[in-house]
Amino acid sequence: MIDLHTHILPGLDDxxxxxxxxxxMAQVAHNDGIKTIVATPHVLQGVFDNEKDxxxxxxxxxxxxxxxxxxxxEVLPGAEYYLxxxxxxxxxxxxxxxxxxxGRYLLVxxxxxxxxxxxxxLLYEIQLQGVTPIIAHPERNLGFIKRPGDLQELxxxxxxxxxxxxxxxxxxxxxxxxxxxxxxxxxLVQLLGSDAHSPRGRxxxxxxxxxxxxxSLGTAAAEQLAQQNSYRIVKGETLESYSIPRKRRGxxxxxxxxxxx
Numbered sequence: 001m002i003d004l005h006t007h008i009l010p011g012l013d014d015x016x017x018x019x020x021x022x023x024x025m026a027q028v029a030h031n032d033g034i035k036t037i038v039a040t041p042h043v044l045q046g047v048f049d050n051e052k053d054x055x056x057x058x059x060x061x062x063x064x065x066x067x068x069x070x071x072x073x074e075v076l077p078g079a080e081y082y083l084x085x086x087x088x089x090x091x092x093x094x095x096x097x098x099x100x101x102x103g104r105y106l107l108v109x110x111x112x113x114x115x116x117x118x119x120x121x122l123l124y125e126i127q128l129q130g131v132t133p134i135i136a137h138p139e140r141n142l143g144f145i146k147r148p149g150d151l152q153e154l155x156x157x158x159x160x161x162x163x164x165x166x167x168x169x170x171x172x173x174x175x176x177x178x179x180x181x182x183x184x185x186x187x188l189v190q191l192l193g194s195d196a197h198s199p200r201g202r203x204x205x206x207x208x209x210x211x212x213x214x215x216s217l218g219t220a221a222a223e224q225l226a227q228q229n230s231y232r233i234v235k236g237e238t239l240e241s242y243s244i245p246r247k248r249r250g251x252x253x254x255x256x257x258x259x260x261x
Contacts, residue, residue, distance in 0.1 A: 002230035005193030009058040012041040024199035044082040088125035102236030115143035139180040162191035165209035
């Protein structure tokens with residue numbers, strides 16, 4: 001499995017505090033069946049001023065430490081950008097770090113309490129530069145919870161959405177869980193990530209959420225969210241379909257893909 005959204009880099013944001021905590025998170029992810037993690041530290045001007053080169057250097061250092069500790073996990077570069085008005089301009093100046101630095105996908109975070117009125121225009125300006133925005137955890141945004149049609153409109157324009165695994169397992173409460181599953185069933189979410197901040201609590205775990213998705217939506221949906229779409233994102237490829245397959249009978253994805261290993 002590939003985890004597209006983590007705060008595993010030490011000391012860059014409100015995630016891992018130091019290298020020891022980063023390594024502990026990596027071990028938790030590896031034990032859960034995750035083989036690749038995208039490090040996506042927060043970038044918010046004046047709060048988390050993480051520059052592209054800083055993130056790339058931190059990823060390289062963490063990968064070296066993982067090899068020295070014999071933890072079989074690969075960390076790829078990325079960032080989670082707060083939706084600020086000058087984001088398209090910073091992208092045009094090549095200041096932003098796309099997922100795996102491939103120039104195709106940008107993880108974007110909206111305020112939790114509302115949808116800024118400039119959201120559609122800013123995301124469109126990013127798209128005009130050949131980069132596809134990925135909206136992080138829309139199920140935790142009060143605006144999208146109250147008006148899912150707003151998310152549907154953005155998805156119809158070719159924008160992607162990433163749901164948090166802990167939302168599906170109930171960590172953020174009943175309302176967020178219902179929104180997460182509702183968005184999945186409506187075909188408004190294409191990607192899965194842990195949004196991990198520590199080795200405990202908000203940990204880099206996907207398997208329990210994958211099992212819940214499989215139970216609710218079926219094997220094909222779980223496979224597409226946990227493997228196929230994430231693989232294409234980190235490779236800089238176009239998704240084959242934005243729609244999550246409907247439930248069908250058959251062998252369970254999680255048990256036969258991961259439990260047997």
